[in-house]
Every structure is written in structure tokens, then in C-alpha cells.
Amino acid sequence: MENKQEIIFEPIGIIHTPYINEAPYQPVANDTKEFIVELNRKYVDGLKNLEEFKFIYLIFYLDKVNRKVEMNIKPPWADGKEVGLFSSRSPNRPNPIGLSIVKIKKIVGNKIYTSGVDLFNGTPLLDIKPYIKDLDSKSDANYGWINNSEDEEHLALHIKGIPHSH
């Protein structure tokens, strides 16, 4: 079973971040800069009621990744540990689809002002979904192979492979 079907998507908007030519070097949650999800105007009516949710999923196209895809990767911070690609959040995936959860600050027209997200400016948006408490917040989730002694923001940087100062 090796399905060769092609699936074609189109951006429905664009994600504006302060990160133009380099990845963020600071924990994004502390970032006071603006992060704006700009939806194509023809879809603006689809935002009705979205502001009633605290969190949303952003699904986007990782258009700036190095496309060399390896099935095993060694996260530079993991003491040489080699893990499977699908056990990681590395952007170098067969389908470079990114998934982030952000907090909604406000919605004005076709623009959603959100909490920080460590994406390059101009990242194409594919979908927005509401993050719904009981469906999406799994209190009995775990950390898998990841050392959970790290604090959350720091951990997030490691998991996503973003260089930063310790």
C-alpha cells in the first residue's frame, strides 16, 4: 500500500510574525511583538464566534524548511539521542504541515491577533480550528521520550528545534 495520490491545498491566509530572516531566539510567550493571522477576505465570515474560544489550532505550511527528510533525527539538545521523525515536531517532514496552539487576543476584521508563535513571517495558513477543552486537552498526556524536567517554554523551543540561549 503505497498511495501516490496528490493532494492540493491553497493558503487561506498568511501568518505575520516578527521573524523575518532568522528563527526566534527568545521564548515566544514573553514576546511583546505582534503576531497576526491574516485570513483571506473571502473567508472572513467564517471567523464568527471564534473569539469565544481562548485557544485555537493553526495549521500551516512550513514553506521555508530544508526539505531533506530523514526518518531518524538527533535533536541537538537531546544528548545524542536518536528518535523517530514522527516522535518529533521537527519541521522536516514528508508533508511539511505545522500545527500550533495559540491564544486569541482579539479579532479585528480578517485579522486574528494571537499569542507568540515561532514561525517565519509570511508562513502560509491552511486551516484554523477551535481548541475545545474536553476534546483537545488531555490531562493524562505524557512527555514520551522527552525529559520533562525542562520548563515549558524552554521545552517548546527544544522540541521545535529552535536555537536559543540557555
Next chain:
Amino acid sequence: MENKQEIIFEPIGIIHTPYINEAPYQPVANDTKEFIVELNRKYVDGLKNLEEFKFIYLIFYLDKVNRKVEMNIKPPWADGKEVGLFSSRSPNRPNPIGLSIVKIKKIVGNKIYTSGVDLFNGTPLLDIKPYIKDLDSKSDANYGWINNSEDEEHLALHIKGIPHSH
């Protein structure tokens, strides 16, 4: 800003479910039937360490949806309330990308045996990501416009627009 870029993905596997010609009519979490995520063999090494996670995200292509996309929808169970498409988990989206969280039961070769997921048999898989406690489990999430008096499984069926007996 109306980006017309085409983004091309390929299935990396297929999701096997008991639901062939009709949507599931029972809460999936009680289903004792088999749900198997079958990854294309060339990607099998990418599954290393995945079994250490309790939960994973499945990202898939909703290939069987009615593609008529409306920006406002009336979920049949919501007393005539009209909500924005992006405030819903309706499958009829500009890019029909689905997102589900499942529990891993076991992994054998290129097959991941999972908890129930309300998808049609043969749904094309686009990506697998680990669900990582601190990154993904937002304990302060809310229900948005959704009445949270429903129990979780029942709520899930409603949100996803799956017909079922009350």
C-alpha cells in the same frame, strides 16, 4: 492579500476504520473494533520512540466530504445557532484537513493500533505528531460557543457533525 499558491502533499499512509459506507453512529471511545493507522513502509523508521507517547495527533485528508464550503454553518444539534466555519470542526473546509487525537494501543511494524477515531475507512494520512503534555494540553482551554453540559463523547460527535442516536 489573496495568495494563489498551490501546495501539494502526498498521503504517507492510510487510516483503517470499521466505517465503510456510513459514519459511526456510536461513540467511538466505546468501540471495540480495530482502528489501525498504516504508514507507508518507507517511513516505518520514523516511528521509533512513538510508542513512548500516550497520545498522538493524526493529520489527515478528508477525502470523502461534500466540498460545498459555507462560511456560516448551523450545526443540527445547536438549536438553529449559526456559527462561523472556523469556529467549528466541520469537515467542509477550504482545505479539508482533519485533526484528531488518538491513544496509542500498540505499534507493530508500520501499523499503529489506536483508540477509536470517527473517520471513514481508507482516509489518507498526512502526518503524525506526538501529543506532548505541556505543549498541547491546555488546562485553561474553554468550550467557546459550545454548551459544555454535554458529556465528552457525545459532545465530540456533535462537534464533528456525526449523526447518532441520543
